[in-house]
Amino acid sequence: MLNFFTFDLELKETFTISHGSRNFQKTLIVALTDGAYTGYGEAAAISYYGVSVEGMIAAIKEIEPLIADNIHKTPEELWEITQPYLKENSFAQCALDIAMHDLYGKRKDLPLYKLWGLDLKQLPLSNYTIGIDTVEKMVQKMKDFPWPLYKIKLGTAGDVDIIKELRKHTNVVFRVDANAAWTADVAIKNAEILKDLNVEFLEQPLAKEDWEGMKKVYKYSSLPVIADESCIAEQDIARCAGYFHGVNIKLTKCGGLTPARRMIAEAKELGMKVMVGCMAESTVGISAIAHLLPLLDYADMDGALLLKNDIAEGVKILDGKVVFPDRNGTGVQLINRTIKT
Structure with missing residues (x-):
């Protein structure tokens, strides 16, 4: 009923953010079978969050009988049943x-977005992320991967100069992710300059615990500010109101699609913009995110595009636009299942 597949996903380029650099990303694929259909899920093992593949497998295996007893319920019902243990x-x-x-989408013979009553008429573009590097290498990455919308990772002493230099090579919109590296005064000053450089918003400019600083940035920033590290779980949505103009929800941090949909609804009720982001992950995880697109203002789902070799096929992103396969559920199929735990 439960199978686990572990992979070391090789990245096309060394990926650097303020937390560090990496060339590989470990990820876990969960295969859940009810006897007729199999559903696939994914979570990357992000080391700076203290997450390991072994830990995830152990946690799920511990409640395998509970999952088996409730596998014919809805995903939302299973989430509530298993959440106390996970x-x-x-x-x-x-x-x-x-x-x-x-699994549930396959059982109901529908892709998730149709199961949720959504359509694909108007979807936000997904950005492509340029990690921290020398300016020359960042420029080269843009030339190697032309895209209509870039997210630029920052967190250095010369962040504004980096954007000024990159701007010389493209006119497309930039999004800036400071990864909590700035102070309030730096964020306000940088926002004023970056606005004139066609930057759309700032993501997590301050440390997640600096709520006083964020109140100041929220009031005086020339650009909208989007919460990332400050918005982890459902209870964080209400707290971010009045400190951020929007939130970046990540499925791994909040616990999946079930809480993410509730978080999206709550953020919209509070008048905030909504973005869903990703980790460095395969098409399994990215395809799940894609079904939320009709509900979103912004999308950051380039994880699979950063990989040298994907392990699955499903939703594709072509020039920022998302193309859905004609399959039910999330629409994914594993390409390589040679590594099994």
Whole structure:
């Protein structure tokens, strides 16, 4: 009923953010079978969040009988049943929840977005991320991967100069992710300059605990500010209101599609913009995110595009636009299942 596939996803380029650099990303694929259909879910093992593949597998295996007893329920019902046991491991909860949604969609003979009553008429473009590097290498990455919308990772002493230099090579919109590296005064000053450089918004400019600073940035910034590290779980949505203009929801951090949909609804009720982001992950995780697109203002789902070799096929992103396969559930199929745990 449960199978686990582990992979070391090789990145096309060394990926650097303020947390560090990496060339590979470990990820876990959960395969959940009800006897007739199999659903696939994913969660990347992000080291700076203390997440390991082994830990995720152990957490899910511990409640395998509980999952088996409730596999014919809805994904939302299974999430509520298993959450008390997985609340300390949201990444494991995410992988299981995505697998259950994929399974449920296949069981109902519908892709998830149709199951939710959504359509694909107007979808936000997905950005492509340029990690921190020398300016020359960042420019080269843009030339190697032309895209209509870039997210630029910053967090250096010369952040504004980097954007000024990159701007010389393209006219497309930039989004800036400071990864909590700035102070309030720096963020306000940088925003004024970056606005004239066709930057759309700033993501997590301050440390997640600096709420006083964020109140100041929210009031005086020339650009909208989007919460990332400050918005992890459902209870964070209400707290971000009045401090951020929008939130970036990540399935692994909040525990999957089930809580993410509730978070999206709450953020909209509070008048905030909504973005869903990703980790460095395969098409399994990215395809799950894609079904939320009709509900979103912004999308950051380039994880699979950063990989040298994907392990699955499903939703594709072509020039920023998302193309859905003609399959039910999340629409994914594994390409390589040679590594099994």
